[in-house]
Amino acid sequence: MLRTPKSVPILAPPCISPPPVGVSSGNALVVLSFDIEEHHRIEAASHLSVSPESQVYYRNRMEVSTHWLLDQLAARDAKATFYVVGELAHLSRDLVKAIARAGHEVGSHGWDHRRVLAMDPKTFREDVRKCKDALEQATGKPVSGFRAPTFSIVRKTIWALEILAEEGYLYDSSIYPVRHDRYGIPELPLTPFEVRTKVGPILELPPLTLRWLGMNLPVGGGGYFRLLPSWFMSCGIRQMSRRGVQNPAVLYFHPWEFDAQQERLPLSGPSRFRTYTGIQTSQRRLQELLDAGHRFERAEDVARDLRGGDLPRFEMERIREGQFTLV
Ligand SMILES: [Zn+2]
Numbered sequence: 001m002l003r004t005p006k007s008v009p010i011l012a013p014p015c016i017s018p019p020p021v022g023v024s025s026g027n028a029l030v031v032l033s034f035d036i037e038e039h040h041r042i043e044a045a046s047h048l049s050v051s052p053e054s055q056v057y058y059r060n061r062m063e064v065s066t067h068w069l070l071d072q073l074a075a076r077d078a079k080a081t082f083y084v085v086g087e088l089a090h091l092s093r094d095l096v097k098a099i100a101r102a103g104h105e106v107g108s109h110g111w112d113h114r115r116v117l118a119m120d121p122k123t124f125r126e127d128v129r130k131c132k133d134a135l136e137q138a139t140g141k142p143v144s145g146f147r148a149p150t151f152s153i154v155r156k157t158i159w160a161l162e163i164l165a166e167e168g169y170l171y172d173s174s175i176y177p178v179r180h181d182r183y184g185i186p187e188l189p190l191t192p193f194e195v196r197t198k199v200g201p202i203l204e205l206p207p208l209t210l211r212w213l214g215m216n217l218p219v220g221g222g223g224y225f226r227l228l229p230s231w232f233m234s235c236g237i238r239q240m241s242r243r244g245v246q247n248p249a250v251l252y253f254h255p256w257e258f259d260a261q262q263e264r265l266p267l268s269g270p271s272r273f274r275t276y277t278g279i280q281t282s283q284r285r286l287q288e289l290l291d292a293g294h295r296f297e298r299a300e301d302v303a304r305d306l307r308g309g310d311l312p313r314f315e316m317e318r319i320r321e322g323q324f325t326l327v
Contacts, residue, residue, distance in 0.1 A: 028241035065255035086131030107145035226278025
């Protein structure tokens with residue numbers, strides 16, 4: 001017997017229905033962020049040995065794709081944040097300068113894309129100092145934001161926040177409040193919050209999640225952007241704006257995700273699927289997002305507006321111990 005899909009309305013996210021009359025689906029505060037690294041640096045390819053020729057090839061592709069992104073943003077007068085790998089301040093210096101010249105924020109994505117989990121506090125300090133310094137010299141502008149490769153600030157690397165605060169970073173955007181085998185602290189808020197450290201506070205801007213059926217679904221970008229239908233991200237954006245107009249939907253993408261013509265890395269089946277599915281339509285989908293009527297602001301501007309405001313506050317040491325009480 002054929003069953004009618006009675007369960008569908010229950011499973012559908014709460015915002016799948018059109019917004020109420022008079023409420024625009026756009027006009028939400030959105031931080032577009034781009035993690036600027038060459039395609040061969042992705043976590044799924046960390047076991048591969050990539051020849052120097054291929055590294056140059058992927059760097060060239062990254063530069064072309066990032067210029068495409070800059071063109072798309074310029075055509076709409078939208079501003080964004082680019083978290084750039086420090087080595088590119090030398091290897092792709094003109095590109096890094098062009099990003100800053102266009103009025104976008106240049107933030108730090110670590111010196112050579114090493115995960116925080118692979119470093120001790122001393123190495124991490126050297127890494128973020130070197131990266132900040134190189135990017136500031138290339139652009140002539142201060143770097144105030146950090147995004148850890150593969151969102152690798154988790155409970156056991158939470159010490160990284162104190163080092164970032166001490167090294168002069170205003171905010172971090174590396175803690176994904178989701179349950180995942182490689183990253184995430186699902187107990188922390190979905191909206192911006194402040195973490196107190198011994199050397200001072202640092203603001204955290206979490207990537208976008210959708211609260212649905214008691215779960216935090218990661219819908220902020222990357223593979224989730226390419227693999228899930230667009231309405232997951234749209235729902236997440238709308239849900240975030242309903243939590244307060246000052247709360248940004250922080251989205252993240254990589255230049256290689258918009259380059260369907262690039263040579264594929266020799267990845268295994270599941271990694272290949274996660275990496276390349278949806279890449280053919282991602283340019284169009286980004287353009288639709290840019291045309292959706294949202295307010296696009298740079299993460300550092302959002303962070304400055306939020307700083308010192310009425311935010312949830314946590315002690316870094318408590319987070320490390322697994323206690324998430326507000327202070
Ligand atoms: Zn990255």
